Amino acid sequence: MTTPQGVEGLLRELAPQVLxxxxxxxxxxxxxxxxxxxxLLAAALQWPEQGLPENPRGxxxxxxxxxxxxxxxxxSARRQREARAAALLPPEALHALSPDEDRSADQDDxxxxxxxxxHPALSPASQIALTLRAVGGLTTAQIARAFLVPxxxxxxxxxxxxxxxxTAGARFSMPxxxxxxxxxxxxxxxxxxxxxxGYTASSGPDLQRADLTTEAIRLGRDIxxxxxDDGEVAGLLALMLLTDARRAARxxxxxxxxxxxxxxxxxWNQDQIREGVAxxxxxxxxxxxxxxxxxxxxxxxxxxxxxxxxxxxxQIVVLYDMLAGIAPNPxxxxxxxxxxxxxxxxxxxxxxIATLDADERMAGHHRVEAVRAHLLELAGDPAAARASYRIxxxxxxxxxxxxxxxxxAARLIDVER
Amino acid sequence: MKYVVLIYSxxxxxxxxxxxxxxxxxxxxxxxxxxxxxxxxxxxxxGLAHPTGTKxxxxxxxxxxxxxxxxSEAKEQLAGVWAIDVDSIERAIEVSAPVAEYDTVEIRxxxxxxxxxx
Numbered sequence: 001m002t003t004p005q006g007v008e009g010l011l012r013e014l015a016p017q018v019l020x021x022x023x024x025x026x027x028x029x030x031x032x033x034x035x036x037x038x039x040l041l042a043a044a045l046q047w048p049e050q051g052l053p054e055n056p057r058g059x060x061x062x063x064x065x066x067x068x069x070x071x072x073x074x075x076s077a078r079r080q081r082e083a084r085a086a087a088l089l090p091p092e093a094l095h096a097l098s099p100d101e102d103r104s105a106d107q108d109d110x111x112x113x114x115x116x117x118x119h120p121a122l123s124p125a126s127q128i129a130l131t132l133r134a135v136g137g138l139t140t141a142q143i144a145r146a147f148l149v150p151x152x153x154x155x156x157x158x159x160x161x162x163x164x165x166x167t168a169g170a171r172f173s174m175p176x177x178x179x180x181x182x183x184x185x186x187x188x189x190x191x192x193x194x195x196x197x198g199y200t201a202s203s204g205p206d207l208q209r210a211d212l213t214t215e216a217i218r219l220g221r222d223i224x225x226x227x228x229d230d231g232e233v234a235g236l237l238a239l240m241l242l243t244d245a246r247r248a249a250r251x252x253x254x255x256x257x258x259x260x261x262x263x264x265x266x267x268w269n270q271d272q273i274r275e276g277v278a279x280x281x282x283x284x285x286x287x288x289x290x291x292x293x294x295x296x297x298x299x300x301x302x303x304x305x306x307x308x309x310x311x312x313x314x315q316i317v318v319l320y321d322m323l324a325g326i327a328p329n330p331x332x333x334x335x336x337x338x339x340x341x342x343x344x345x346x347x348x349x350x351x352x353i354a355t356l357d358a359d360e361r362m363a364g365h366h367r368v369e370a371v372r373a374h375l376l377e378l379a380g381d382p383a384a385a386r387a388s389y390r391i392x393x394x395x396x397x398x399x400x401x402x403x404x405x406x407x408x409a410a411r412l413i414d415v416e417r
Numbered sequence: 418m419k420y421v422v423l424i425y426s427x428x429x430x431x432x433x434x435x436x437x438x439x440x441x442x443x444x445x446x447x448x449x450x451x452x453x454x455x456x457x458x459x460x461x462x463x464g465l466a467h468p469t470g471t472k473x474x475x476x477x478x479x480x481x482x483x484x485x486x487x488x489s490e491a492k493e494q495l496a497g498v499w500a501i502d503v504d505s506i507e508r509a510i511e512v513s514a515p516v517a518e519y520d521t522v523e524i525r526x527x528x529x530x531x532x533x534x535x
Contacts, residue, residue: 123504125457148419149460149502157457200531209531250534257534397418400532 007047010056011040012218015137018060020109022068023172029116030162031068033134039064040137108174110135111226114219115175117161118187121168126161127190128197133158136215146197146209187223188236188292191216195240199247200398213244224279231287234279235296241276242299245269257404261308273303291327294319313342330362334371346379366395370405377412386412419460419502419527422513426496426520428467434519445515453501453512460500468494493521500527 015036022032039060053059117131129147132138138146144154175183198212220237227233249263280296287293298319305311320336333356341349353372356362373388389409393402431439453459471487471494487494503509506524513522 125502125504129457147502153454153457153460153502155457156455160455160457197531200533255530257532259534263534396532397526397528398532399528399530402528404532 002048002051004044004048007044007052010052011043011060012137014057014060015040016110016113016135017057018064019134020113020172021061022064024109025065026068027172029172030159030166031071032064033162035064035068035071036060037133037139038067041139044139108226110222112172112174114187114223115183116165116170116172118183118190119165119168119170120183120186121164121170122161124190124193126157126164127186128194129154129157130161131190131219132194132212132215135219138215142211146212148209184227184230184233188232191219191223192236192240192292194219195244199243210247213240213247216240217244229287231283232290232292234283234287235290235292235294238276238280238283238296239292239299241272241279242296242303245272245276245303251400255400257400259404260302265306268303273300276300277304289322289326291323294323294326298323311342313339317343330356330359331367334362334368337375338371341375341378346375349375350379364395366392366401366405369395370401373405373408377408382412418505418509419500419529420506420509421525421527422499422501422509422516423495423523423525424497424499424516424520425491425493425523427492428494428496429492430519442519445518449512449515450499453499458501458503458508458512460502461498462500463498465496465498496520 018039019032019036022036023029026032042063043056043060047053047056113135114131117134118127122130129143132143132146133140140155140158141151143158144151147154174180194212195216198210198214198216201209201212217237217240220233220240224230224233224237245268246260246263248269249265249267250258252258276296277300280293280300283293284297298316301312301316301319316339317336320332320339324332324336333352337349337352340352350372353368353375356368362368369388369392373385373392376382376385376388386409389405389412393405393409396402396405434442450459450462468487469485471485473484473486473488474481475484476482499513501509501512503512506526509524513524516522
């Protein structure tokens, strides 16, 4: 437990509890969050060397409280505080008693904090940064590395986010009942954005970013534990598990992308698949159906096929119809086109894609052209397929996608020769 | 989304500009940079030295040959580069547009190392 990794895991778990305790005692979310961050940094330096304190949570609350009161008194310059964070703490801090608040409040605090960090007044980028720091217990440096921006930039984003929360007059309390469903939707969306940041980068030089996937799943588990009856919470957790289960198979060591149909399914994580399938099956059987559950169900069908040819595409078409009914958007139509092509043939899929050509939201989107290229290739029209792959390659801003699309186009030249 | 904002400028425009006007324009640039830094959208700002100091390298007969002066003969030369991280191309245009008062601004998106399987 006193390895740096063990300490880091413990700190991430304790972070929202400590922050919740501090806010309930002192108010002022922004200042408390800074104080907790400093306490976490101090602990990350000291605990691996000196061993865990008897009461880690009490230790963090004591140290963070002291930082907070220092800050309020205004008697310590930033540099001094940083120096002290690295220095030995007085012995009494190590024996600090757990403060007066009720231990059972911990779990509610995590949820309340998530609602606060994902406040609608914040931009998505700010919601993500603040959630990772205040609820996830990550340092600004770690978040900055994960998003490939300078630490100073990320620090600005976090302080701007806190200022926005203050301006919006948001409180550290659960949203009123009539806002709760919509606010939960935002929280789940932020988690899904964090997950995708990590998932799309699960190999190569971006490995650091892949930690975001783990973090999103961890937070997803927390919410699911607190709201076990919410079908969409379960659906999102299932979707993340079922998607992440394929992580080891989706790229080569050099970062090149492997399409689903060509992945080595032996590499898929069967434990995660079992867990995800159980979660989504249970949710669909008793909760009102929602988009995360349906997407998880689609992911489950892919994951349960031992070979690509065994995929139950008919069932996937039905689920995409359902999804288009609940949450219609052109990206769903695009995915639906693939499924339709697998059932009724590539021309049927191409006809469906043609309906997107007039859709401004998808105009110039590389994925439309990439899917069209793929279906044209299946339809036996290599010249048209090659042209579409080329257009898609020009439009994407992802290097691995560009490399993949160019390789597909080049392969078709060889076929024609 | 990450973009670079490439600012092309004609040095003579700036060399002949009255001091008060230059102060006004620089004030606008500095205010933009400050706002973008404080909002956590500015990743990096660089100003480039005068184009006369440019070295251009070309391959001639299989060997690199260095000449003085810029590669492009255009009057407008690259004068500054910003790297920004913003929510949309619309936002990138919005924050860069004031710079176009005297200079020409080009916005280019940076490639991402992440990707989705197709």
